[in-house]
């Protein structure tokens with residue numbers, strides 16, 4: 408899961424990992440039945456991990472509304488682009504929805520809010 412993959416896949420993997428981590432931690436809690444304090448602590452951590460993963464899933468769901476569906480030019484499969492630049496879900500081809508960035512090297516910085524496009528924004532109208 409640490410290799411380059413599209414953001415949606417990354418978040419889903421992370422959420423899945425959290426669910427498993429939470430279940431394992433809650434299972435470990437049962438091993439400490441003789442120590443109620445440790446058991447409660449582990450239970451809480453496990454519960455928080457599961458809650459966090461639900462939060463990530465919800466967040467991914469909300470982000471999905473901003474996802475641009477495109478057909479990958481490299482493998483001709485439909486994929487989803489999240490943010491200004493993202494990788495194809497199938498072949499990891501870098502894709503962009505911003506014409507300004509077309510042909511440029513894939514760079515994560517284009518997704519940062521601090522990255523400003525050269526185009527001037529006119530709010531006077």
Ligand SMILES: [Zn+2]
Pocket residue numbers: 479480481482483484486495496497498499500
């Ligand atoms: Zn592709």
